Amino acid sequence: MWEKLNSKQKETYRKLITNFASLSEAFAQKEDESTNAIIAPIINSKYQETSFKNAFNATIEDIGNSSYDASINNGENSKYLVGIKAFGVKSGFQKIAQFKSSSQYENWDSIISGIKERSDNGKSKQDTRDYLKLAKRIAELRNKRINSSKSQLQGFDYTQDVASVYHVLMPSNTIKCPREGDEPYIMVGETSYLPIDISKIKILGPTNKKHLQNFRFTDGNHVYQYNSADSQLLMSFHANFNNKEEDNESIGVEKWSVKYIENAFEFFLNLPSVNISKSKNHVIQSFTFPIKTNRRSGFNEWFAGPKNPIRERNKKYLDLVKSGEAIFGVQSDWKKNIDFVLFGKFNSDTDKIKREDVRHRITEKSKPYKELFKKVVVALWRGEKPYEVYIPVPNAHKFNTKNPNFFADNAGILNGKKLESPVSKRTFTLQFLPSGEEMDMVLTQADGKAIQSVNSQYKFGKWVLKNIFQLNDWELLTDKVLDDLNINAMTFKKYDDGRPITLEFTYVDYQNLPNTFWQ
Template sequence: MWSELDVHKKEKYRSLMTNFASLSEAFSQKVESEKTLEISESVAPIVNSKFQETAFQRTFGAIGEDIANTSYDVSLKNDETQKYLVGIKSFGIHSGDQKIAQFKASSVADGWSIILGKAKSNAEILGDKNLADKENEPLYREVAMKIAKLRNERIASSKELIKGFDASDTVNVEAVYHVLMPSRKGESPQIHVGETDYFPIDVENIEILGSTALRNSANFKFTDGKHIYKYADADSQLFMNFHNKEIIVDTWQVEYVADAFSYFENLDKEISELSTGLQVTESVSWMIANKHGDVEESSGYNGFDGGSKLSKVDNIREKRINSFKMKYKNEISEADMNFIISHLQDILLKSYPTKEDKKKMKQIRSELRDKLVVINNDKIKKDIFALVYRPVSEMYIPIPESRKFHDNNPNFFGKDVGTFKKGTKKLALDKDERTFELEFLPSGNVITVYINQDDGKSIQSINKQGILGEWILRGVFQLNEYEPLTGERLNELGINAVRLMKFNNDSRRIGLEFIWIDTENPPKDAIGWVSHF
């Protein structure tokens, strides 16, 4: 990536970072020598990670990525065919392993500590690291495979977010780490620019390297032939060896300034050259799951899971059941056919008006699904699923406490879009008057959507609902067909919320991004249940 970036922008980025680091000596500590003379210690150049991230975004036009559990900080569009996901990091050139991910919720839910507790017990009994590593290899491998699965799913999800839903095969998305590595105290002040690939873990080539130490046998290292990883059980953290000196692609000299006040007095001359760019003027964010951690069933992101939309007029459903029976009567046993027809009749011909009734319907549908697994006929499965489920990629984006939001922000989606017919839950404007363009960040994909349903609770696609659902459900959330989105899956991927943004440029669309919200410290723009904390 670094070699492909604009040389003038790289020079501006270098200037920002080295100018910031040039203040480092002004904060150096003074010590007393034996002769009581004050001696100023040399210090390492200071690289502030937040400033680094902001400088990278503003210089290269990158977009910030507010997603937890990955090291992706920004996304960068190089051209129409090349996009990058960038993990921005800073650490000393002589530093060791660096944290790259955390799996706290998944490790607890899946019992990783229990597995590694067995490894610790084995090590205590054997009392020899080599013997213990050999005995614990299957335990370490089990956890390493779980780590690899989650990490790879997160990487795939993030790549889909930047690639977008209408990307052709010509769009290439690469993930890289961009790191700044300052020299240490006593060395010539330099900042080394490093870059290394952000690879998925190669599951087929995982090799367990053993525990980090006999007495820390719940922590272990493994490699996939590309990177060396270390997992620390206490905080469920994954570390990686960056091979710091091997990844250097550029080196900047830092000239310290002694008078910080003079620097600050002239700072405005330097930053005035930077374009302020687009500014977010309004934003709103909300959790995808409810306060119990569950994602709504049968609607929203799980719209496919609702009852069949097959028409009931003119005995359409009965005719479709009979048509299925005639089509496959010679392909499966009479007992299996009777089981299927009985369940289809229960699902399609009976009414399920209440929530409890719908639970019964889903139980019957689950029994039918289990039977199809045993029958193992893809054509039959496809035809039956088309009867008993809604379209597999059907979905909309639900707005929590939508009536309250629209009443407080009637013009957020456009003039009077959030207004209602007096005394009703019905939106006042016609469909065409409550449409707008939604831009998905960071991919830049744009889709025409509208506010719909009672209380204006949904954001729905006008004519690309299937494409949108396919991308979000299969790509972003890495779900199989007919697999519901759950709170557990959100935790695994580190995506639990949505943010909408309006910009200072009135002609720009409303932006949408998938983010992570810390429920104990929600952002100021949060609505829904998390805003009440």
Template sequence: MINFFELDKKENKNYVKLIQIVSKLSRLYSGSSSPYIYYRAMENLFCFCFNAKNLSRSDTAFDAKIDNIGIGLKTFLGENKNYSFEKIAEFNKNSSMIREKTDDKDLTEFLANLRNERIKLAKDIYGISRAQYHIIVRRKNLLLFFETDYDEIDISNLRIEKEKGCKSEKSLDFTDGNHLYKFNFSKSTLFRKFDIPKNCNTAEAVIFENPAKLLLSIDEIGYDKISIEEEQKLEYVILPLYTVKNNIKIVQERSALNQWNASGRKRDPNEVYIAIPSLVRKHFPNFFPERDTPFILKTPLGEILNAKVSQDNNKALMTNPNKALSSWLLRDVLKLKEFELASIDKMEFLGIDSVIVTKEKEDEYSIDIQSWGSYEKFAEKLNADEI
């Protein structure tokens, strides 16, 4: 397991120093005597300092990746206890499935499977074989850094600990012999108990009472006196893996992901395409090359697919051979066998329902999965921009 505090110290990566600087700005957000670190700031600084791939945008089980190691990043307050229950998964989109479980034992196993399948999915998509958490605990004048395991839940050893509260607010506590978990019904959220070791690496946390002066001093430095590397803002679109019929998400049985099941001629089990909705085509008319013009499409593991847009009005994203897209999307992501229909239930269980396509440069794109509801949020923003 990598100790990132010691790695930072050994290789002068400035990670701890940058976290301390962020802590100095705590008064911008909080009046607490404990430092405030926005979790996105921690993610971005971690990835910047350790040259990690930032996975937070895809909203999968891991926040970052270094080589074949998946990293979960967490920061939380820990003033008076040597442990904290922290959120590790949200199952809002699975709430209907959860409500169907009337037996607590069945529910516990279902929750464990949901959690484990999402970990396995992220491992498969990003080529991760090992995993760990990196955690910063915030206390008055102090930052604690430590690592702990990122294990799947041991389903063979599940035991219910206790159940309390009324039906609308109750929580279910269970253990797998390694960790204690708490599921909150009202928020459909799974928590894990994180024990804070006594031998943590520590760093001083100083909070500026007037951080505005520090911000003004940054402006007074002048851009001509510091080197600023502007990060290129990459254009992207989010494409749904479903359609909507009577206000219900469905996966068409004879087109798109199930194009291989279309009637007529004999079909190959790997025939598939991703639909490009009219809303996306309207707002991003020049995002993709012209119809049937080949371009590179890279998967999260760096596999190179030869892609193109096709069909009338450029409404389909395909690869050549078609098997390349089905191999990644149907086999690796959705874990479907040949001639097995893709379904909305399967995607709901995995917590995904769309993909993001990013334009890295001319004629070169990347593709990744997106969490359930991502296209809806994307479409809402596009529609709002028209108002």
């Protein structure tokens, strides 16, 4: 990426970073003021992101669940998704992901305990198999998050060449006993940002025999380390990890010298006093909705029963029974199961789950037979495509009563449970962040509990289910899936400058909820 970026923009970025770093002596103290030690240049991560954004016209992806930090459009057919890092040139492994929820839910500690109990220092064949099992699961979760984040950045329809890279700024170490010519510097580094190649994972073993719970593995592209205590995945940014003498400069693409201001404190004291007007973000309302995973509704609406159930003994029913019995035989349980699903009485949730289990068996049985499978999904499901979804509005009656104009003027006005305004007045444009793509949506259903696409419901549903939530066809969205992806909420924002309402998938900490949270 670096070599393809505009040279003037790179120079702007260099000045922003090195000018800030030139003030490092105001932020750090020498261990011994009597020495001539040269301290390490300071890089502030937030300032780094802001400088990157301003220099390259980048979009900063600052939502908590994104695997990327920024994106750059570098021409009509070129886009970069960027992970931004800062660490010293001599630094070791760097954190790239955390899997606290998944590790607890799936009890990864039991695998580690087995390795410890064998007392083979993590070197036996069984130890290696256990490490490999855990490494593959970590890789699977890591890859799902990367793919989900990439889909949010790419949007529904994308033709651009999208590449992913890590962009790194690496300050030199403190030089305690400087020699003539020594000076502080910042190395610009770049390395590939890739999913983990699960088929090529090789276990390198525990970090040491006293910490068997922490182990390393490689996929041939990068070397990773898993730390059990905090469920963190770390990565080595060395270009060649096997070379023990090598440091992070091996990924360097440019080197910037840093000149420290002689008296940084005097610089700050003599800054002119100016009145800076705060820029307006134009957000006038913001709500964060939790993502609900109820069966048969919302993002699982496709799982519900058919909109127009078959009537007993009508032509479609007889054709479905006849087609199945022609394949499986009259003596099979085909008709019995079809009758159970179509005409049984299901009052409790337990009864409904039993019905759905039978429906699943019928569907799986029919899959090898294309025409029969089509008849089954039309008769027993919502349709051939399992992508019919809507965005649920939590506590919808109260929300629309308090905020009838949020989605569109008078869109949420209710008469009892019924929305009063016609469909045309409840239709609005929704912009999906961070891709910026837009789709016409409508507020609908009783109490205004649903937001669904107007013309391309399957297009939206397929993108959300397969690309964002990383589900297979006919797979339910569950809380476990959301935990794995580090997504559990959606944030809607309304603006006063004419732009559409925006939506971005995000993550909220239920122990520290944002003030925009609505449930």
